[in-house]
Amino acid sequence: MSARRRVIVAGLVIAGLTWAGTIVAAYQVVRRFETTPGVAADASSSWPARSTLRRTPGRWSLVMLVHPHCSCSRASIEELQAILEKAPHTMRTSVLVYRPSEFPAGWERTDVYESASRLPRTNVIVDRDGREAQVFGGFTSGQTFLYDDTGRLRFAGGITSLRGHAGFNRGTADVIQIANAGQGSGKHPVFGCAISTPEKGNVQ
Amino acid sequence: MSTFVMAADQGSTAARATELLDAQMNNRRATVDRMFAALLVVQYIAGIAGAFAVSPYVWQGKERVLHLHVWVAVLAGAGITVLPVLLAIFRPGAVLTRHVIAASQMLSSALLIHLTGGRIETHFHVFGSLAFLAFYLDWKVIITATIVIASDHFARGVFWPESVYGVANPEWWRFLEHAGWVVFEDIFLIWACIFGTKEAQFAATKQAEVEYLSEQEQLKSAALEMALSEIQVASA
Numbered sequence: 001m002s003a004r005r006r007v008i009v010a011g012l013v014i015a016g017l018t019w020a021g022t023i024v025a026a027y028q029v030v031r032r033f034e035t036t037p038g039v040a041a042d043a044s045s046s047w048p049a050r051s052t053l054r055r056t057p058g059r060w061s062l063v064m065l066v067h068p069h070c071s072c073s074r075a076s077i078e079e080l081q082a083i084l085e086k087a088p089h090t091m092r093t094s095v096l097v098y099r100p101s102e103f104p105a106g107w108e109r110t111d112v113y114e115s116a117s118r119l120p121r122t123n124v125i126v127d128r129d130g131r132e133a134q135v136f137g138g139f140t141s142g143q144t145f146l147y148d149d150t151g152r153l154r155f156a157g158g159i160t161s162l163r164g165h166a167g168f169n170r171g172t173a174d175v176i177q178i179a180n181a182g183q184g185s186g187k188h189p190v191f192g193c194a195i196s197t198p199e200k201g202n203v204q
Numbered sequence: 205m206s207t208f209v210m211a212a213d214q215g216s217t218a219a220r221a222t223e224l225l226d227a228q229m230n231n232r233r234a235t236v237d238r239m240f241a242a243l244l245v246v247q248y249i250a251g252i253a254g255a256f257a258v259s260p261y262v263w264q265g266k267e268r269v270l271h272l273h274v275w276v277a278v279l280a281g282a283g284i285t286v287l288p289v290l291l292a293i294f295r296p297g298a299v300l301t302r303h304v305i306a307a308s309q310m311l312s313s314a315l316l317i318h319l320t321g322g323r324i325e326t327h328f329h330v331f332g333s334l335a336f337l338a339f340y341l342d343w344k345v346i347i348t349a350t351i352v353i354a355s356d357h358f359a360r361g362v363f364w365p366e367s368v369y370g371v372a373n374p375e376w377w378r379f380l381e382h383a384g385w386v387v388f389e390d391i392f393l394i395w396a397c398i399f400g401t402k403e404a405q406f407a408a409t410k411q412a413e414v415e416y417l418s419e420q421e422q423l424k425s426a427a428l429e430m431a432l433s434e435i436q437v438a439s440a
Contacts, residue, residue, distance in 0.1 A: 008294050015287040019304075022283020023311060026276055030318060031364045033272045071259030071271065075321060100266040130265070141263075161366035164259065164321040169366070193263040 034162040037189035038140030039198055047151035048135045053094055053125070058149050060091040060179055065133045066116060067098050067141035068108040070193035072164035076142035077115045079159040079172045084120055087179040093119070096127040098141070098195045130195045141192035146175055154178050158190030165191075213416060221412035225405055229341065234296035236339045240305045241292035243336075247312050248285045251277040255319050273319050284311045306345045309333045310352040322367065334389055341404065343397040346390050354383040 001009075047055050055061050064080055066073050077095075084093060095116040099108040108126055116124045127133055136145055146155035155178055161169035171188030178184045255277035261268040288308040291301040313329045320326045330353055337345050357379040360367050365374050 012287070012290060012294065015290050018283050019287040019308070022280050026280035026283070026315070027359075027364075029272070030276055031367075034367065035364065067263050069261065069263050069268070071261075071321075098265075103266065165367065167322065194265060196265055 034165070034191070036163075037158070038142075038192050038194060040187075040190065041136070041138045041140075041143050041145070041156045042198060043137035043145060043153055043156050045153050047147050047153075048137075051132060051135045053096075053132065055147065055151055056092055057151075060088065060149055061147045061151075062087075062091055062093045062175070062179075063136060063145045063147075064093075064095045065098070065127070065130075065136070065138045065141060065143045065195060066095055066112060067193045067195050068110040068113045070112065070141040072160070072192045073112050073141045074115065075160045075164050075166040076144075076158065076192060077112060077119070078166040079169070080116075080122075080144070081119055083159065083172055083175050083179075084122070086176045089121060091121075091179060093122040095119070095122060095124045096132050096136075097124060098127050098130045098133065101129050133195050139194060139196050139198055140190045141195055143190045143192070143195075144171070144175065146178060148182070154184070155186045155188075157186070157188030158192065159188070160191050163191040217409075217412045217416050220415065221405070221409040224411055225408040228404060228408065229401075230297040233302060233340055233342070237292040237296045237301050237305060239339075240309065240336075241289045244285045244288055244305075244308060244312065247316065248281045251281045251312075251316055251319055254316070258320060276315070277319055280315060281312075284308050284315065302340050302342060302345050303348045306337050306349040307352045309337065310349045310356070313353065314356045318367075330386065331389055334386065334393055338393040338396055341397050341400045343394040346393050346397065350383070350386055350390055353386060354379060357382050 047061070053063070062080075062083070064076065066076065080093070080095070084091075097108050097113055097116065099105075113124065116122065125132075133139070133143075136143075138145070140158070142158045142160060144155065144157060144159050145153060148154050155171075155175050157171050157174075159169065159171040159175060160166060161171075169188075171186075174184075174186035174188060178186060252274070255271065255273040259271045259273045262271050285308065288301070288305040291298070291304055295301045310330065310333065313326075313333055316329055317323070317326045334346060334349055337349055361374060361376070361379045
């Protein structure tokens with residue numbers, strides 16, 4: 001075997017090992033990233049009295065927390081649209097879009113914000129410094145709360161199966177089922193960027 | 205074999221037809237290898253650009269860090285691309301090259317699907333890639349590609365089911381439903397490969413026969429010219 005041929009064969013063997021190693025490593029890294037949920041909500045069992053959001057007595061309410069620059073939250077908005085199509089149209093829906101006060105107005109106007117604005121029967125509200133998120137007890141973008149007509153918390157969690165993956169998942173199915181049946185309760189892991197961390201006790 | 209070719213010469217004509225077919229196929233497959241090498245590099249760059257466009261950062265409140273998808277697009281994309289490109293450069297037309305290219309192309313599909321958050325539209329990349337792989341006119345390459353993409357779905361269905369089915373405990377056979385659509389396309393592509401190879405064989409046989417007959421005619425003409433010159437010499 002000539003020296004040039006040996007170099008080519010060695011190069012191809014190294015490339016082959018890199019190829020196989022990359023595939024295995026990429027699967028592991030991406031799987032860990034996408035299946036690791038964000039911090040679960042620490043929500044009270046009923047509509048928080050300190051909230052500046054007004055609940056309409058006698059009607060179900062859905063509140064979703066969103067970080068406008070979280071790419072994973074596009075999937076959450078897609079799923080919220082699916083919920084709005086299948087849940088009773090009397091349900092009041094609010095999307096709270098996080099914006100730190102030191103960031104200029106308009107920072108929150110991303111495609112996530114615009115998508116939320118196009119949802120039917122939905123109020124999109126800028127949540128300065130995530131104060132309302134803190135009141136509701138949520139820490140992660142995509143966190144969804146469903147309250148019944150008496151203000152009792154019926155569902156808390158995410159409505160995607162992984163980070164950034166829209167499509168059928170247990171969270172969406174539970175919200176639709178509970179809202180239509182008018183009974184039951186559920187929880188689901190939430191996947192998205194952090195809005196705040198519980199360790200700090202306040203929002204960033 | 206044409207009736208114009210004498211039975212005794214059929215062996216040499218068949219050997220020439222095989223030689224022509226091999227040369228044509230080798231040339232074709234080396235060309236397709238190079239096209240795939242270029243495509244894989246373009247896909248690599250597109251994957252990085254797409255990751256930057258779709259999900260550039262992961263946020264923690266007001267802090268941001270580069271999104272894992274960008275790293276995966278850069279590092280995993282390079283890892284997937286480097287071997288098939290090197291093989292296309294140093295081993296164009298080889299059997300191993302096109303099978304590695306087929307596997308890498310399917311892995312690129314899986315990567316692009318992932319980088320776009322599992323968008324259903326990106327799944328069309330799989331079907332387009334299979335059609336492109338049929339340019340090799342080698343049905344075994346289609347099988348390799350199908351095994352890779354089915355294995356991806358099977359492995360994810362076992363270890364990471366939410367990424368494919370949205371639920372944590374799907375039925376074990378659910379990957380067959382997804383792979384079934386790939387098999388549906390495979391049936392037509394494999395038929396096209398076999399049919400295309402037969403056409404190429406037919407064309408090579410015809411060319412070998414034409415070469416043989418042309419050679420015979422040249423020999424006859426030479427013999428005739430020689431006889432005529434002998435007659436002219438004798439009459440002079």
